[in-house]
Amino acid sequence: MGLLTNMFTNNRRKSRPMLKKSVLTPQPVFPSVQENIQFMQEALFHTDDLLRQTVSIPGHTSEFLFMYTMCDQSKIREEILKPILDNRDGDLEGILISMRANRYDDLEKVIDLLVKGYAVLFIEGMEECFVIEVKSSHVRSVTEPNNEKTVEGSHEGFVESIIINLQLVRKHIENRNLVVKRYKLGNETKSEAVIVYLQNLANPKLINEVDCRIQNIDADNISSAEIIEEYIEDKSFSPFPQLLHTERPDRVIGNLLEGRVVLLAEGSSTALIMPVTFFAFYQSPDDYSFRSLQGSFLRFIRLFSFVISIGLPAYYIAVVSFHYEVIPQDLLLPIKRSVEHIPYPPILEALFLELTIELLREAGIRLPGPVGQTIGIVGGLVIGDAVVKAGMVSNAMIIVVALTAIASFVVPSHEMSASVRMLRFPVMVAASLFGFFGIVYSVIIILIHLCILESFGTPYFAPVAPLRLKDWKDTIIRFPQWMMKQRSNDPAPQKLDLQRSSGEERQGNE
Amino acid sequence: MRLGIILFAACFIAMLLSGCWDQQLLKDDRIVYIVGFDLGSDGKLQTTTAILDVSGSQKGMKPFSEIHTVSGYTSRHNREIMDLEVPGRVSASKVLVILFGEALARKHIYPVLDVFYRDPRSALNAKVAVIEGTTRDAITMKLTGTKLISEHYNKLIKSAEKATNVPNVNIQFICSPLLDQGDDFAVPYIKIAKTPSINGIALFNGDKMTGTLSREESMLYLLMADKLSKTASFTFEVNKEGKQNPEKYISIDVQSIKRKLKVNVQGNRKIQVPLDLNLKVNAIEYPKNHLTKQILDRLNKKLSKELTRKAQVVTQKMQKANHDGFGIGRRIMAYYPNTWKNLNWKEDYRKVEFVPKVTVEIVTHGIMN
Structure with missing residues (x-):
């Protein structure tokens, strides 16, 4: 015990209490x-x-x-x-x-x-x-961000300079109502950050709240937008991201026009959008560049991918370890055959594969392009084939995990994809312990958390809870633009009405 | 502090591990695909099961059936005995087919089925059939193909259901007529010669098998019970003359049926059941050809007469077997409760007067004309 105590306490160091912000006394210029x-x-x-x-x-x-x-x-x-x-x-x-x-x-x-x-x-x-x-500046070109590629539509992306980023935004909203507010953040770094909003749309309370939270940051080092996020978000220990990151000006513009506030910081090409709901993470600029039906289809696939990536491995584990009665007769034989000689319980099998895929993903990011491919080959061959042949993992589990991995990368937002990948582990463990019952319980807990969560005073799970059917026009499905008569209510914009009758509706009347 | 950590860990582990108690891993269970019950020579219940055996690697290697026969007092008792023989835990939750030997079926089947209705994991969609002979022979039979024995019986019964040869029943469907006085069920009746084949249906009264119907009769029986499945085809001899043998026959396929069944109670005793069956059929084979208007009329009349006669035979056989497959008793219970109280249905069912009338109308006769 003595050793243990010593081990945990021998590196303690008392920090001097932080001084209050000292106002420097002005130093007049010397004559010489x-x-x-x-x-x-x-x-x-x-x-x-x-x-x-x-x-x-x-x-x-x-x-x-x-x-x-x-x-x-x-x-x-x-x-x-x-x-x-x-x-x-x-x-x-x-x-x-x-x-x-x-x-x-x-x-x-x-x-x-x-x-x-x-x-x-x-x-x-x-x-x-x-x-x-006489500042020297090195600005890279306004190229499409790598992690938010789209098929159609604008291919501009933010860069690390706040001025250029603001210009990209202003270029599209030539409106006197677009307001920029500047902040100097970080007692040591003094880095520049701005919030942008439309004065006639964004809710004054929201602006106030954002302003307040940014003013309250009292830290030495603020160097990027992502760090600011952690200071101003509602719940840091929630698995769900509460601010939307984007490097795309068109996404920022779309959100500004819905009455949201955008934060840009010098030195980072990421814009933070607030407040956002869960469904915002499943929207992509692609939805709007496609027509309504195709856009809705894409969006439906993405939401479906959320269900798959959280539930599928858990469902499979529950089925093969508790309720194999639900497997249809014709499917039972292949599944039974593939799990027959596996030495591990299904949960270990699944964890092993899931972790391997996470490893491959992480390794793939770090490796330079040409070498990255070898990782794919090694991963694909070794994991896909040899592991099954060696009898460590069943074929069915490979299918399930691969499907899950694909589904978790469908999410257009990188942070949401990461949190979904993380969330499925507790669900899997619950499924391995209690079967369907465990899945239901863990999903209920996730739903409760989603309902409780708020992002800058906006319910995170709107428009599902609290229910507002009008806002469903742009969540699970995407209605044609002319049918979206009102802005979505979650950022509580000052003006709700977006347009009068136009489009097909108008054509019919004439 | 230390105690706290230990307590917390204990609670946490206890909570997490409690789930494992109910675990039944698919890889550890031995799955029974087919089970047959016979009356043993010593009066005991004899159970024969085929257990799925998927030895070998994950691919290749065709699965085998591991067959066990044990005898004991009840089906649960037999399962316990079998567990001693079988490596791994026996699980009956994916049973496809439950077979009864005729000798057992003529005695009683409910006591055997009881365990299936009590176990929450039992497969309620298992098909039920009666074997002419013993189920042991039926299950240990060597098939010529590569199908598992259970799959063979399952598909055999399913295809017969599609052709309206046998009623679509499983152990869930037969549960209520099994216990109901005013309703009875019938299950496929399988003959085993060189290969198993459907040989009509076995009629039950309560939980006892009391008679059988041939394939053609059972089809008519199902039509009269208003249970047309996908297809139902008959072949009749309609022409006495004809150059060749096939020319004497016509094959019809029933397209749609309209059944009117009434229960008339006259006085307090006399029960009359008029049964109007209107069949719209498709002539699928008529080698003699030339289906003109006159010939069609003649055929319609002839077929109606023929089928009416056969329907009478069916109802007679049903009454002889005391098999109330149309649920006449139910109707009397519902509409004439006073009459029902005075009836002894076991006796009085035989006195019911069935008046079947079948009308056949050939509505289509192929793509040529």
């Missing part, structure tokens, strides 16, 4: 350049990527500082050196205007800007310093 530079170097702890360069502005001793790792050399030439060269005899004001320099008198603020990739120009004898933007 040398002093200023000295101060800045001290403040940045003589980091080696901080460079100083003297420039000769006629009549002034001046020097500027920049962090070369953050700055674009050609921009420095263009924005700082060129105006000075061009205005050899001009006055200082003219030079500064053509530099597009901003004046600052507080050195503390300037430090933050310096770190972001601005250059600071100090001029001897001046009470102010001048900050010029």
Whole structure:
């Protein structure tokens, strides 16, 4: 016991209590350049990527500082050196205007800007310093995101720059009601995040709630949208994701137009959509680019895949270990034959295969493309054939698990797919212990949880519970656009009506 | 703290393991596909079962039937004895066919079936049939094909059901007529010569077999009971003359039937049952050809007369066997309860006067004309 206690306690370390956010006292600019530079170097702890360069502005001793790792050399030439060269005899004001320099008198603020990739120009004898933007930026092209490919429709995708992402959104909603709210998050990282919404649609309470939750984040490190998600979601320990991730502008636009709020963060190409319901994770932009019937069919298949991926292995386990009476006569012989000489109980068989598939999936992600294929071959051959031949796993179980694996990847949203894959394990265990009874119980628990769950005050399982039949027009089936007279009620938009009669309805009247 | 963890673990494990108690793994159970009951020579009940044996690898290797015969006092007792012989646990939850030897069926069948009605796992859709001879011979019989013996009987009975040769019964369907005074059931009657073949039906009174009907009669019996299945075809001799033998015959297939059955009680004793059967048939074979209007009329009349005569034979046989397959007793119970009280149905059923009348109408006669 002593050893155990020691083992668990020997690495404890008391953290100093976090200080309250300290407001830095402003540091006025020193009159001498040398002093200023000295101060800045001290403040940045003589980091080696901080460079100083003297420039000769006629009549002034001046020097500027920049962090070369953050700055674009050609921009420095263009924005700082060129105006000075061009205005050899001009006055200082003219030079500064053509530099597009901003004046600052507080050195503390300037430090933050310096770190972001601005250059600071100090001029001897001046009470102010001048900050010029020379940030270097590397933006990849607006290509279709890999994990949300569609067949038809827009092929744009978000990138890691918030400005470009916002532009992609604004381009499609040219509306004065589109509002962007900026936040600086993270006491250390100070990363930028914005929420976007339509002022005349999104519910003010919702905006308030989102705003409040974001303001409440008091953490040192906020570096991406996914991290913000964990701070603002309702229940972190729920298996179901409560915010929809997407890298597709069209999906964001569609949701904005339903009165939802979208969060974008600098440095991540993922937009978070809130509030969302369970069914939002089963919608894909493809549904809308296909016609209504085809779209409904696709959506039906996806929801069916949810049932399969949660229930099928559990059902099979329950059947072969408790209720084999339900197997039809003609099917009994093949199944009996395949399970006859398996040494393990069905649950172990299933866990073994499921875990193998998860392993293969995880290994496939990490491996580079050409090697990834070998994993597929090895997995397919070894798992599919040799394991059966060796008599460790039955044929029927392979079919069941393979079907389940396929079904779990049908979900358009990656997080939902992961949570569904995780959820089936408890159901399987329950089925192996109590048969159908166990399945029913675990499914009831899942349903109860779905009904309780909320996402920013919106019931997660709407429109099924609470029931609103009008909203079913865009959940399990997708009605033609002209029939969706109202927006879905789950984000409680300010305007419910979406359109008056048009389309086929109108044509009939004329 | 430590105690708490142990208690929690104990509760958790107890909760989880409790389910395993009811587990019955498919891989461990031995599945009985067919079971036959006979009256043993010493008065005991003799049970013969064929158990599915899927030895060998997962593919290839055709399954075998492992056959066991034991005798004991009751069917449950026999199963217990059999469990001692069979490696693995015997499970009767997927029984396809339950066969009765004629000797046993003529005595009683309910005591044998009782266990099937009590066990929640028993296969209520198992087919029931009576074997002319012993079921032991029927089950141990070597078949020429590769089918399992159980599958053979199951498919034999099922195809006969489709052709309206035998009634569609299983142990669930026969349960209520088995115990009902005013209703009786009939099951397929199988003859085993070189191969098993359907040889009409066995008529029951209560839980005793009391008579049989031939294949043609049983078909008519089923039509009269308004139980037309997919097809029902008869072949009759209609022409005395004809160049060749086939030309004397006509084959008809019943397309639809309309049955009117009334129970008239006159006085308090005399029960008359007019039974109007209207058959719309398809002439599926008439080698003589030339089905003109006149010939059709003549054939209609002839067939009606023939079938009416046969229907009378059927009702006579039913009454002789005391078999109330049309549920006349039920109707009397429902509509004439006072009469029913005064009746001794076992005796009085024979006095019921059946007046069957069959009308045949050839409505179609093939694609040519």
